Every structure is written in structure tokens, then in C-alpha cells.
Amino acid sequence: MITSKILTLSLFITIILATNLIVIQLLTRKVKSKYNSEGTLKLAVGLWISILFIVVAIITSKSANIFYEAYDQITIKPDNLFPVLKVCSIFTGLGITWFIIWFYVTRVFSLFILGPRNESKEAESNNVAFFILRGSIFLGFMICLNPAFETLLRSFLPTVEIPFYH
Numbered sequence: 143m144i145t146s147k148i149l150t151l152s153l154f155i156t157i158i159l160a161t162n163l164i165v166i167q168l169l170t171r172k173v174k175s176k177y178n179s180e181g182t183l184k185l186a187v188g189l190w191i192s193i194l195f196i197v198v199a200i201i202t203s204k205s206a207n208i209f210y211e212a213y214d215q216i217t218i219k220p221d222n223l224f225p226v227l228k229v230c231s232i233f234t235g236l237g238i239t240w241f242i243i244w245f246y247v248t249r250v251f252s253l254f255i256l257g258p259r260n261e262s263k264e265a266e267s268n269n270v271a272f273f274i275l276r277g278s279i280f281l282g283f284m285i286c287l288n289p290a291f292e293t294l295l296r297s298f299l300p301t302v303e304i305p306f307y308h
Contacts, residue, residue: 147213150226155206158234162198165238166191169245173265186270193277194245197284201241204288205233208295216300225300232298240291248280255279 173187209229216225256275264272 147210150213150230151206151210154209154230154233155202157230158202158205158237159198161234161238162202162241163195165241166194166198169242170194172262184265184268186268186273187265189270190265190273190277193273193281197280198241200281200284200288201237201291204291205237205295208292208299209233212299229298229300233295236291236295236298240294244280244283244287248276248283251283252276252279 170187170191173190212229213226216229252275256272259272
């Protein structure tokens, strides 16, 4: 039971990180195309992608914690794998959706602080301060909204009905 729990949790974390890395790659494709003259990634872009990965790690850790708690409720019948896969896919989808929504909300909020800026031009000029400030806003949002994300995940947990006998 413990071995299957560890394997399932490891597989869940690997899948959600892999899909979120694909999402990060899609969201930063315009910025990531800006390389130095030597062909290396610019420092500002590297900082931006690393901050995005830290945010993804925060989301994944919250999803993994809730999934770990829910695993015992799900696997009442050890031969039934469908509920485990269902919860994994729901949590993965919610994590990706949560990340994308707050990625774009962060863009809007960074307009208030940083003004209207073109992200690809900032990456081309290697504006590290811009990406640190935007990343700090995004990271702050994720830390502050972590309880809301936990509540959202808990609302999708399967319920176990306990029969009451009189």
C-alpha cells in the first residue's frame, strides 16, 4: 500500500511538472527566442523562466499534498485505478489552469507598476529588473493565493460516504 502510494505520488508529480514545463515553454516562446550573441540564453530570460518554475513548484507541492491526503480515501478498493487517475487528471488540469489564469492577471497588474512594456523588447535589452519585478509580483500572488487554491482542490476531492446505522 505504501509502495503504491509513493509510486503514484511520484508519477503524479512528474506528470504535473512535465505538463507545466510545456506550458511555461509555450508562454515564454517569444521571450525565449532572444539569445546573446554567443547563442546563450540572456540572464533576464533565465531569471523569468526560473521564477515561473518556482511558481509551478509551489502549485505542484500544494496539489501533491492534497493528493497525498486523498489517496487513502480513493483507494478503498486496491484494484480500482480509475478514481486515482481521475483525481490526478483533475488536479493536473486545475494546476495548469490556475497557473495560466494568474500568469495573465500578473501581466495586467504589472502594467500598473511597470507601465506598458513589450516583453520581447525587455528580453532583447536584457532588462533583469523588469523580469525580477514581474516575477516577484507573480510569486507573491501564488504565495497569497495558496489557501484559495487548496480550497479549490479540496472541493474536487471524492467523498467517502459513511453509512450510519441506527
